[in-house]
Amino acid sequence: xxxxxxxxxxxxxxxxxxxxxxxxxxxxxxxxxxxxxxxxxxxxxxxxxxxxxxxxxxxxxxxxxxxxxxxxxxxxxxxxxxxxxxxxxxxxxxxxxxxxxxxxxxxxxxxxxxxxxxxxxxxxxxxxxxxxxxxxxxxxxxxxxxxxxxxxxxxxxxxxxxxxxxxxxxxxxxxxxxxxxxxxxxxxxxxxxxxxxxxxxxxxxxxxxxxxxxxxxxxxxxxxxxxxxxxxxxxxxxxxxxxxxxxxxxxxxxxxxxxxxxxxxxxxxxxxx
Numbered sequence: 001x002x003x004x005x006x007x008x009x010x011x012x013x014x015x016x017x018x019x020x021x022x023x024x025x026x027x028x029x030x031x032x033x034x035x036x037x038x039x040x041x042x043x044x045x046x047x048x049x050x051x052x053x054x055x056x057x058x059x060x061x062x063x064x065x066x067x068x069x070x071x072x073x074x075x076x077x078x079x080x081x082x083x084x085x086x087x088x089x090x091x092x093x094x095x096x097x098x099x100x101x102x103x104x105x106x107x108x109x110x111x112x113x114x115x116x117x118x119x120x121x122x123x124x125x126x127x128x129x130x131x132x133x134x135x136x137x138x139x140x141x142x143x144x145x146x147x148x149x150x151x152x153x154x155x156x157x158x159x160x161x162x163x164x165x166x167x168x169x170x171x172x173x174x175x176x177x178x179x180x181x182x183x184x185x186x187x188x189x190x191x192x193x194x195x196x197x198x199x200x201x202x203x204x205x206x207x208x209x210x211x212x213x214x215x216x217x218x219x220x221x222x223x224x225x226x227x228x229x230x231x232x233x234x235x236x237x238x239x240x241x242x243x244x245x246x247x248x249x250x251x252x253x254x255x256x257x258x259x260x261x262x263x264x265x266x267x268x269x270x271x272x273x
Contacts, residue, residue, distance in 0.1 A: 001038045002180040002265070003028065003145065005060075005113075006053040012038055013180065017047035025060035029235045030138045034145070038183050057113035058136070058147050058181040061234040064111060066132075066151055066169065067222045068101035069094050070215050070241030090162055100217055100225055103165060105151065105239060106175040114266075117273040119173030120252050124154035127252045130242035131196040131260040133188070133212065135219060136181050138235045141227040143219065145183050148194075148260050148268040149239040150176040173273065176258075177237065179266045187219065188212060188264060196244045199257040206250050210243030217241075 002013045012019040094101045120127035134149035158168035190213035198206040260268045
């Protein structure tokens with residue numbers, strides 16, 4: 001089952017049938033038992049075969065946070081990009097540490113949905129997408145669903161000095177989520193594939209993939225640290241890190257298409273502004 005956020009409000013999809021929901025997105029995220037509620041709505045029947053509406057990023061009032069250096073591939077890339085700035089050993093140490101790297105990624109108004117345009121910073125020279133599994137978490141710290149995240153990153157700014165991470169990660173149009181939130185009764189399997197393609201004109205300039213099995217930390221571990229001393233009255237979204245990093249000679253350009261697929265959730269597609 002999936003939740004879409006449309007111009008008509010939240011819509012539940014079950015086996016190709018769509019059911020408009022009266023509750024707000026924030027109320028659904030914080031429902032006492034979202035999965036049972038979704039099954040109840042679908043069992044009543046009366047759904048539609050066509051969605052027929054534009055849909056938006058699956059987020060309401062939630063903050064988006066990010067977790068870094070959760071895959072060995074991202075560790076390697078971060079060490080290489082920050083070596084000249086004196087930050088290479090930071091990432092080795094956080095990869096092995098008990099405490100993960102967590103950072104504020106985006107307020108909800110900075111988030112784009114599938115089909116929207118994302119941005120690269122005007123003062124950056126090396127920008128890449130980071131394809132990630134995103135967790136939808138309620139106010140109590142429970143994982144209620146999954147979506148796809150694009151953590152747009154300015155690697156040259158981050159590599160210049162680790163203290164520049166907020167500027168490299170957080171700016172208008174730096175995050176995309178979608179196309180829907182998958183409601184599941186358990187974790188996604190370890191062999192779940194996260195697939196990234198960057199298309200320029202008619203050419204695929206980069207393609208790469210990874211699986212959740214290559215993640216160094218558990219999802220529950222990341223959530224527990226996020227909620228340890230921070231409250232989220234409407235819940236949150238947590239990007240869980242990337243295991244797919246384009247090579248150093250690839251940087252995003254205007255009109256590039258970024259396509260991220262997780263089969264159980266769908267395809268998040270964005271064009272660079």
